[in-house]
Amino acid sequence: MxxxxxxxxxxxxxxxxxxxxxxxxxxxxxxxxxxxxxxxxxxxxxxxxxxxxxxxxxxxxxxxxxxxxxxxxxxxxxxxxxxxxxxxxxxxxxxxxxxxxxxxxxxxxxxxxxxxxxxxxxxxxxxxxxxxxxxxxxxxxxxxxxxxxxPGPEDLGIVGQGEGIRQVRDDITRVADLSIPVLIRGETGTGKELVARAIHERGNRRDGPFVSVNLGALAKDLVSAELFGAQRGAFTGATRDREGFVRAAHGGTLFLDEVGEAPPEVQAALLRVLESGDVIPVGGHEPVRVDVRLVSATDADLESRIQQRLFKAPLLHRLAGFEIQMPPLRAxxxxxxxxxxxxxxxxxxxxxxxxxxxxxxxxxxxxxxxxxxxxxxxxxxxxxxxxxxxxxxxxxxxxxxxxxxxxxxxxxxxxxxEALPLPGTALAAPASPELAAPAPEAPEAKAARRKPSDVGEQELLEALRASSWDLKATADWLGIPRPSVYLLIDKSSLIRTARDLSPEEITRCYNECGGDLDQMVQRLEVSKRALQRRVRELGLGA
Missing domain, CATH: 2.60.200.20 (Tumour Suppressor Smad4)
Structure with missing residues (x-):
């Protein structure tokens, strides 16, 4: 050598x-x-x-x-x-x-x-x-x-060595042996349930059950019965007593995903569970004592939902005994x-x-x-x-x-x-003409390159509207990298993203606009690509 x-x-x-x-x-x-x-x-x-x-x-x-x-x-x-x-x-x-x-x-x-x-x-x-x-x-x-x-001696079942994931592992280690509720925040698909399982398996309740519930997937009229149980005859179809997920998790951990989708009556009952440890089944009158640790997760902006009177502030304060932030994969x-x-x-x-x-x-x-x-x-x-x-x-x-x-x-x-370009470069992949996707129309004017920190929230909002919510065109308009547009949107209190929209809001807008995606973008003011993904996920127009 x-x-x-x-x-x-x-x-x-x-x-x-x-x-x-x-x-x-x-x-x-x-x-x-x-x-x-x-x-x-x-x-x-x-x-x-x-x-x-x-x-x-x-x-x-x-x-x-x-x-x-x-x-x-x-x-x-x-x-x-x-x-x-x-x-x-x-x-x-x-x-x-x-x-x-x-x-x-x-x-x-x-x-x-x-x-x-x-x-x-x-x-x-x-x-x-x-x-x-x-x-x-x-x-x-x-x-x-x-x-x-x-890195620590254990990966906790979570792949990766990025500093965001290292921080998540540290947070899991700090909170796992405590009894306080944990709120996991992060975009859809970032692995929030994996973190919840790691908390359970490292905690004092590891020998108890781990019950995972996706609130967004439960039928709205049955959420309370599914969570808190129901007595026979409490409603049509209740032919037997139902235990409910909360009591099924007694002695262990209850993981509630998409907690931001909980209806108001469920939020009130969850608050009761957290404050007193009591559950009242649907159709019942006597409280049932339960011992569960609650780990919840959301990809929604709960603070914004509180302002819209869609979520109870006291519940957020109780759910967030400790918060863990899941980094998106692009970060x-x-x-x-x-x-x-x-x-x-x-x-x-x-x-x-x-x-x-x-x-x-x-x-x-x-x-x-x-x-x-x-x-x-x-x-x-x-x-x-x-x-x-x-x-x-x-x-x-x-x-x-x-x-x-x-x-x-x-x-x-x-x-x-949806490739993330390097700032100031255009690194397009080689493609044959028949496979090349049509390029978006260039905005009428491009700003000189500048720091993303110089872009204010109102300016960002106006650029998004002027560019019809096309994030690449917005980045060109403002003279900043497209990844920075993602970050500025995430930090903005004025701008929603498609993941913040409830299924009901998307469905209602879809019906009112006759399925016209461009009209939906103008009305909801979110990225067209991201909205199109949500529409497909909900099975609209299929």
Whole structure:
């Protein structure tokens, strides 16, 4: 093996780079998204010298070593198609990173755009995450992390090492052995029930039942009976006594998903359970004592629903004895590779093809092609982890009997349509003319590039209205990255998202507009794409 350049010694043997000084914040890191040896997915390299003393880091086939967070072994990328001539990562102004590719080094692409010579990536670009493709085989995500502590001994059944998920694990550990109610907030599909189960299994009630109830899926006229039980003859069809989910969870944990959908009478009864521990079955008069721990979850803005008199403020205060915030998948893109591999492994085991993941032939064609990995890591994932699991299943089943995964044209279009672009760039995937999706009309005027923090709530609202709630057109109008539009909408008190709309409101608007999606967008003032997904989920127009 050739001697290492001094800059290659950024992770010398025996040094623990997973635990840095608390004064170091926002260290650039390279995380493996795809590699011909699939066990390498999730390995990472902290580019610590860039921020500690301004030294560059050289990346070649043979050095430096990537380490699995919490793991003991460390190895270089090792792919024989990656050059021994290193690619240089150098510090850039304001905490950015400059990538320099010598002429005789490895071919590097930023998504589908060849990187020749050198290019600087700003802190804003690093916050989104920059997919780097080496030799058309290995995909690395260049991003930043402030979660530099070593991971705990348990993953709690939750895949990922992004700092958002690390915080979730810490929160679970802190609250699991207490008896207080827990409210889990987060977008649909982020894994809120998984967190609830982890709280139950680590708590003092682990030997008791875990009862999971989706309030949004219960018939409105039967919610009270389903939750609190009913006496025989209490209503038409009540031919026997019904225990109810709350009493079924006695001695254990009751998980209420979509708690924001609870009708007013159910909210009042839940408040009684939390305050007194008593349940009164439908048709009954005597309270029944119960001992349950309540963990609830919502993707709705409960504070907004309180203002609209749709949710009781005292109930929110009791539910939120402790809050856990689930990060959306687009905010933890370093976890997409390990999550995809986790779900793909489950599907391969189900189809009897798990051996595909154990190939160690260094020159083999990657089972997860680089271009597909780039599409996965750049997609906005509006359905979050649940959607990623479904895509993994579709890819594995659709590629049965093939040597590598293959996405059909329809899936590629879906992934490309809502890709998160790098700020200030247009990294469109290559597509044949007949497959290319029509580009949205450009707004009449584009603003110069500026900081998202300079955009006020009223200005954002006016830009969304002017752009007919097209988020890409809005981003162009304001001169900010599209990912920033998502973040500004999430923080705004003036703007709702499609996930905030109740099924009843969507159904009513659908009927009043005769199914015209454009009219619905103007009336509800939400993203057309997101509203279309909700309409499909509700089975309207099917």
């Amino acid at each position: 050739e001697p290492k350049h001094p800059a290659d010694m950024s992770t010398p043997a025996g040094r623990d780079t997973s635990r840095l000084s608390p004064s170091v914040h926002g260290v650039p890191v390279l995380t493996v998204v795809a590699h011909p040896q699939l066990q390498r997915v999730g390995d990472r390299l902290l580019l610590e010298p860039l921020v500690t003393d301004g030294r560059p880091v050289s990346l070649s086939r043979n050095a430096p070593d990537f380490t699995r967070p919490g793991g003991l072994l460390s190895m270089p990328l090792g792919d024989p198609f990656i050059s021994r001539t290193p690619v240089l990562f150098e510090p850039a102004p304001r905490g950015g990173v400059r990538v320099h590719v010598p002429g005789d080094s490895t071919q590097v692409r930023v998504a589908w755009e060849p990187l020749t010579g050198g290019r600087e990536f700003s802190p804003e670009e690093l916050s989104v995450g920059v997919p780097l493709v080496l030799a058309d085989r290995v995909v690395l995500l260049l991003h930043r992390t402030s979660a530099l502590q070593a 933890r893109r370093e976890d997409i590779g390990p999550l995809f591999l986790h779900f793909a492994r489950q599907e391969l085991e189900a189809t009897g093809e798990a051996g595909r993941l154990s190939s160690s032939e260094p020159r083999a064609r990657p089972w997860l092609p680089a271009d597909l990995a780039v599409r996965l890591v750049r997609y906005a994932w509006p359905g979050n982890v649940r959607q990623l699991r479904n895509v993994a299943r579709q890819l594995v089943i659709g590629s049965r009997g093939m040597p590598h995964l293959r996405a059909d044209a329809r899936l590629e279009q879906t992934l490309d349509a």
